[in-house]
Amino acid sequence: MKMAILGAGFIARSMSATINKMDEVTSYAVASRDYKKAEAFAKEFAFEKAYGSYEEMLSDPEVELVYVATPHSHHYEHVKLCLNHGKHVLCEKSFAINAKQTEEMFALALEKKLLLTEAIWTRYMPLRKTLDDIIASGVIGNVSMLTANLGYVINRVPRLLEPSLAGGALLDVGVYPINFALMVFGNDIERITSTAILTDKGVDAQNSITFEYKDGRMAVLNSTMMSQTDRLGIISGNKGFIIAENINNCERIRVYDLDQKEIACYEAPKQISGYEYEVRACIKAIQEGKLECEEMPHAETIRVMQIMDSLRKKWGVIYPGE
Template structure:
């Protein structure tokens, strides 16, 4: 088991820190490294979060990355990182198709994992990853940052507070023109808009009006347009809940969008700016006039909340984070499997 598992009070009292390592050295790994450096300089996190190591398939690339962010260690293989007993938490920052394999390798070596979204390529892999976490006693949690951010509670309080009346419909969109990247277009990398950006739209709906509020999906309809490679370039999914509430999730990798999350009620509606990282919430009345604006708390990068939650969980000896428990991860993975099934989209490794 990891160094710090199960003895949080003792570890913190002794001034021990959670050593965080990054597996992968791509764009999102740089964002995490920047986050960890900022956490190490912030009084809220500095005493217990430590940016420790990075691993890449190329040793020189790993050394350059480590030097850029002042990390203690750089490894030219993922296996070497997993074998470092000083690593407490590994952030998995590789393409979707590799998440399960690499997370399982880390956990079997005694490392806790914070796995970038989408958690895995499909629900079968997610179950295998979670089963390994349970067998090894390691923490495994999905790094979908919006689940951990303060904006989640703010939106839930708005919906539950009754200001919008009875919520009847929701729409959520996240689209970027990023189709030139292999991780988006290559079926072997579990490419497509759904797992890359569509997962945020589905999670927004799940938090804003779905499972966070006790609703279960009764039926769904979905469609997509493909890249030449066969994976989805753009998609739209309509979810109908048992009480008749209708939610629409759209995403695209070939066009930019407003990135809005809109919650419509009988007494007004709310517009969340940027469901990928909420920046603010505008509440409107039935006259379509702005009733009030809700600010979202300032943050380092937004990634700090998932890191802190994972570190707290492993210090407490827990195998999952309450912000994104395994049941929630599996539900979203199963939903995306069903959506892809309706499209007839299978990845080559499935």
């Protein structure tokens, strides 16, 4: 399958390095608003073609699947552009800036009969199913508590500071703990409480979120762009607990008993970068004529965006145009 990259920034580099090592796809084209940047990028990552405009690349009939790698503040515009040119789309997280945009994007994809899915890589990782299987086995008993965190010292990254670029910790890193909780505990949430520290420009620098589930389970989630965290996801039961190391690209899962003795360890399989799983999921879905990936259905992306909308509303974080 001939794959194209829309945007030639940091995340595009990671994806390009990945697909270069995959047999299932061809590194076909890259587009940037700056042709020289696209040309240099294409040369570095062995793309067949470079384009100085997104529209020009999307008009190329050879392009089959487009990875949208621009900032999430631009996803709504760029994904619609891809769909209106008849291209299947894998869109980087966060999928959009709010649920309204998200629903419109999916509606257009369904109308055009094209695949559109969110590139939230945690949903596609092999260890996700392993985690489900461990919990289902009952080895840690009845599960009642989950904690997850993610944070990096990224508070000097310009796009994260600007409301006009949908900045803040929530959409950039907080989306991972939220997805982790929904993957493990599901959507049957009774109440969400939270608090956030805002920057001078009015985006969240760090936040803490608690999901209270109807059956009494709780998930406590933290994200920050001010500090480096341990990136752990911890799932606790009445017979032991599980530690998922690095929730946004799980490296291993450790299982402990009530005496805090490690009783099992599951290592992630060897991978290129982790991005290959979402690309393979797209290829499989397209070949099967599906319009969404089973690993990250449209409804789940919408649910995450709705949660983040409700959090931002409580904090008073409003992006221009909303």
